Amino acid sequence: MSIQKPSIPKGTRDFSPAEMNRRNYIFGVIRHIFEQHGYMPIETPAMENLTTLLGKYGEEGDKLLFRILNSGDFLSGVDSADLTIANHQKLSGKISEKGLRYDLTVPFARYVVQHRNEITFPFKRYQLQPVWRADRPQKGRYREFYQCDADVIGSDSMLNEAELIIMADKIFSKLDINVVIKINNRKILSGIAEIIGHPDKIIDITVAIDKLDKIGVDKVNEELESRGLDKTSIEKLQPIINLSGSNTEKLNQIRKVLSESADGNKGIEEVEKILSLISETKLSNQIEIDLTLARGLNYYTGAIIEVKAADAGIGSLSGGGRYDNLTGIFGLPGISGVGISFGADRIYDVMLERNLFPESTAASTKVLLVNFGDKEEMVCLKLADELRAKGINTEYFPDNIKIGKQFTYADNKQIPWVIIIGETEMTNKTVQLKNMSTGVQSTAQYHELSEILSNDL
RNA sequence: GUGAGUAUAGCUCAGUCGGUUAGAGCAUCAGAUUGUGGUUCUGAGGGUCGUGGGUUCGAGUCCCAUUAUUCACCCCA
Numbered sequence: 001m002s003i004q005k006p007s008i009p010k011g012t013r014d015f016s017p018a019e020m021n022r023r024n025y026i027f028g029v030i031r032h033i034f035e036q037h038g039y040m041p042i043e044t045p046a047m048e049n050l051t052t053l054l055g056k057y058g059e060e061g062d063k064l065l066f067r068i069l070n071s072g073d074f075l076s077g078v079d080s081a082d083l084t085i086a087n088h089q090k091l092s093g094k095i096s097e098k099g100l101r102y103d104l105t106v107p108f109a110r111y112v113v114q115h116r117n118e119i120t121f122p123f124k125r126y127q128l129q130p131v132w133r134a135d136r137p138q139k140g141r142y143r144e145f146y147q148c149d150a151d152v153i154g155s156d157s158m159l160n161e162a163e164l165i166i167m168a169d170k171i172f173s174k175l176d177i178n179v180v181i182k183i184n185n186r187k188i189l190s191g192i193a194e195i196i197g198h199p200d201k202i203i204d205i206t207v208a209i210d211k212l213d214k215i216g217v218d219k220v221n222e223e224l225e226s227r228g229l230d231k232t233s234i235e236k237l238q239p240i241i242n243l244s245g246s247n248t249e250k251l252n253q254i255r256k257v258l259s260e261s262a263d264g265n266k267g268i269e270e271v272e273k274i275l276s277l278i279s280e281t282k283l284s285n286q287i288e289i290d291l292t293l294a295r296g297l298n299y300y301t302g303a304i305i306e307v308k309a310a311d312a313g314i315g316s317l318s319g320g321g322r323y324d325n326l327t328g329i330f331g332l333p334g335i336s337g338v339g340i341s342f343g344a345d346r347i348y349d350v351m352l353e354r355n356l357f358p359e360s361t362a363a364s365t366k367v368l369l370v371n372f373g374d375k376e377e378m379v380c381l382k383l384a385d386e387l388r389a390k391g392i393n394t395e396y397f398p399d400n401i402k403i404g405k406q407f408t409y410a411d412n413k414q415i416p417w418v419i420i421i422g423e424t425e426m427t428n429k430t431v432q433l434k435n436m437s438t439g440v441q442s443t444a445q446y447h448e449l450s451e452i453l454s455n456d457l
Numbered sequence: 458g459u460g461a462g463u464a465u466a467g468c469u470c471a472g473u474c475g476g477u478u479a480g481a482g483c484a485u486c487a488g489a490u491u492g493u494g495g496u497u498c499u500g501a502g503g504g505u506c507g508u509g510g511g512u513u514c515g516a517g518u519c520c521c522a523u524u525a526u527u528c529a530c531c532c533c534a
Contacts, residue, residue, distance in 0.1 A: 010526070060532060063458085103534085131534085136458090138528060147534065316534065343534030372492085407494035422492065436494070 011143025025361045029174050030148045033167050039126040039150045044107040047098045056106045058298045064133045066100040100132035104149040113330035121154030140314040140346050151339030161303045162277035164340040173284035176356045178310040180286050184293035185271050186300050191264020196233035206294035250289045299323045309350050318342045367417040368410045371397040376421050390450040
């Protein structure tokens with residue numbers, strides 16, 4: 001066997017220490033805000049039964065599921081007639097029973113149904129875990145990536161929508177990313193489709209309108225026509241396509257079009273309610289009604305939320321919405337949920353591109369003690385432990401090598417301080433303390449160290 | 458699923474019209490400097506030019522196939 005070049009599957013990544021520190025910073029901010037609002041952590045397995053996953057994400061989603069081949073003799077029970085290309089779908093069902101999770105919402109719904117007797121409703125949970133999609137990778141799109149979900153299940157109140165939006169605003173403002181929070185409502189979209197007499201065309205309509213900025217009104221109308229809408233319907237859609245102004249102005253324009261639709265009016269009412277609840281809070285980011293939001297249309301039934309980086313080419317950083325009956329298919333009907341998901345990897349990409357990570361994410365070790373050999377060892381070990389006890393991340397270099405090399409090590413690891421204890425220092429019961437960024441070195445007493453090191457940032 | 462690009466040192470990339478022994482920067486290692494890093498100087502190691510075939514006296518370079526990878530569409534965090 002020849003030596004093979006090591007590699008990892010496309011769309012997956014290794015995370016080196018510097019990247020992990022930055023990623024953990026993002027997770028830390030998100031977790032902190034979630035917990036501040038009373039969300040509790042759960043985890044679910046990387047793999048789920050395919051029966052749990054299939055049919056929840058539409059036809060496209062089913063294709064993007066990673067399926068796990070059954071262990072052992074996976075062909076037992078398969079007859080040769082199944083082993084044809086035409087039968088691949090049927091075959092796949094026989095040789096694969098498990099799949100990697102595609103998102104965190106469906107496993108959460110499964111979890112809620114399975115644990116319904118242990119859960120107090122409304123149940124507020126958060127979950128920071130990787131998900132997998134067998135997509136073609138490209139910029140900002142991976143086959144393995146982390147979602148950070150917060151959901152409330154078992155409460156119909158719009159306060160939840162408002163809270164999720166406020167949390168999103170806090171998270172992005174804490175991370176220093178300028179974003180636009182976009183909201184929409186499935187009921188408004190249904191209302192539009194109802195008014196023009198094409199309830200089946202919601203997706204076609206939103207996809208076409210979404211291209212307005214790129215291709216202009218005329219082309220959008222052409223596209224609507226090619227997607228099977230008649231002239232009268234397109235005419236009725238014009239006020240929707242040309243929607244503009246403040247959120248209130250937009251709502252008024254929509255209201256005129258949807259006056260005949262019960263569903264549509266309900267949707268408008270919901271959006272207004274959410275906006276009014278948020279108006280009590282001072283948001284750092286802009287919030288904007290956008291009817292082209294049609295994400296997750298397969299299961300969202302009310303509010304739809306999406307967060308995009310202001311002036312960025314990357315896709316959305318966060319998305320969510322309300323789903324009235326997600327647990328219904330698992331045998332627990334009538335429970336409504338609303339949630340939001342943050343894409344940690346895209347947030348990372350945007351922050352890296354804009355240089356938004358704080359300096360402190362670069363290093364975790366605060367001070368390195370230089371190794372001078374056996375005589376100094378005990379003093380160093382004792383001092384190192386004292387510093388750790390004071391909350392200072394400290395390491396002692398394990399080998400007695402040239403101290404130049406030990407400095408290079410500190411430099412590469414971006415450790416801000418180095419402590420040198422040699423024969424002279426041992427006798428005097430002092431240390432040489434060197435600041436690696438200024439290059440300034442001075443003599444210090446043991447008891448001064450923790451204060452100097454913890455004051456410095 | 459559709460389309461386009463790329464593949465040469467650990468990394469980023471040069472390599473002319475097809476022509477002798479394939480180069481640079483960065484990184485690594487060693488030394489200048491056995492109690493001081495990041496800056497400087499000197500030197501060293503490191504290559505099946507993705508893989509397989511073809512054209513040719515001769516291929517990193519041209520042609521075909523294949524694999525990997527990147528970007529875009531669809532869709533999505």
